[in-house]
Amino acid sequence: AQTVTQSQPEMSVQEAETVTLSCTYDTSESNYYLFWYKQPPSRQMILVIRQEAYKQQNATENRFSVNFQKAAKSFSLKISDSQLGDTAMYFCAFSGSQGGSEKLVFGKGTKLTVNP
Amino acid sequence: EAQVTQNPRYLITVTGKKLTVTCSQNMNHEYMSWYRQDPGLGLRQIYYSMNVEVTDKGDVPEGYKVSRKEKRNFPLILESPSPNQTSLYFCASSLEGVRYNSPLHFGNGTRLTVT
Numbered sequence: 001a002q003t004v005t006q007s008q009p010e011m012s013v014q015e016a017e018t019v020t021l022s023c024t025y026d027t028s029e030s031n032y033y034l035f036w037y038k039q040p041p042s043r044q045m046i047l048v049i050r051q052e053a054y055k056q057q058n059a060t061e062n063r064f065s066v067n068f069q070k071a072a073k074s075f076s077l078k079i080s081d082s083q084l085g086d087t088a089m090y091f092c093a094f095s096g097s098q099g100g101s102e103k104l105v106f107g108k109g110t111k112l113t114v115n116p
Numbered sequence: 117e118a119q120v121t122q123n124p125r126y127l128i129t130v131t132g133k134k135l136t137v138t139c140s141q142n143m144n145h146e147y148m149s150w151y152r153q154d155p156g157l158g159l160r161q162i163y164y165s166m167n168v169e170v171t172d173k174g175d176v177p178e179g180y181k182v183s184r185k186e187k188r189n190f191p192l193i194l195e196s197p198s199p200n201q202t203s204l205y206f207c208a209s210s211l212e213g214v215r216y217n218s219p220l221h222f223g224n225g226t227r228l229t230v231t
Binding site for chain 2: 004033035042043044047050052091095097102103106107108
């Protein structure tokens with residue numbers, strides 16, 4: 001079974017600085033999909049960034065980028081120029097490409113606090 | 117506006133009293149799913165549906181039922197709620213399963229407390 005591990009339960013960063021959230025996963029599939037979701041205090045789940053495993057180029061969305069290391073099964077999220085609104089719980093998630101991709105497997109989350 | 121709508125947002129009930137959490141999407145999505153979120157456990161899938169009249173168990177289906185009679189609706193039913201079902205519940209939908217080009221869209225969550 002696929003698993004997703006987020007080893008940092010909590011992190012903090014100063015406003016305008018850069019922070020990296022770690023995520024590792026375990027799978028035997030060769031192609032799959034990886035996602036980072038943000039959950040602010042409003043508890044809404046917001047898609048931040050996504051990556052398809054066979055695409056080697058790291059995804060980027062404005063201040064958010066990933067470092068995807070397929071061989072190491074690592075998918076870290078980098079937030080540049082951190083803003084107070086980035087304060088949230090961040091979840092890394094995995095979806096396999098076989099069998100119709102019936103679910104996302106989530107990590108336990110990293111609580112990020114951006115300090116003024 | 118494209119969205120997944122869950123109701124109610126908050127619900128407090130007592131053990132054994134049947135309840136239904138509704139979920140509706142207006143994006144003509146084939147796939148719908150329910151997750152529960154618990155502290156320190158992340159989100160875990162309860163049930164999912166790939167199409168009308170097609171439902172299947174996720175990782176934690178015990179104590180829950182679902183139905184998919186119409187494409188847009190996917191209610192979650194707790195026939196005899198127990199305190200261990202106190203949790204934050206999310207409904208989600210996507211065009212077809214969960215893929216790069218078909219990411220999940222989530223509702224705003226339902227905070228359920230069972231006393």
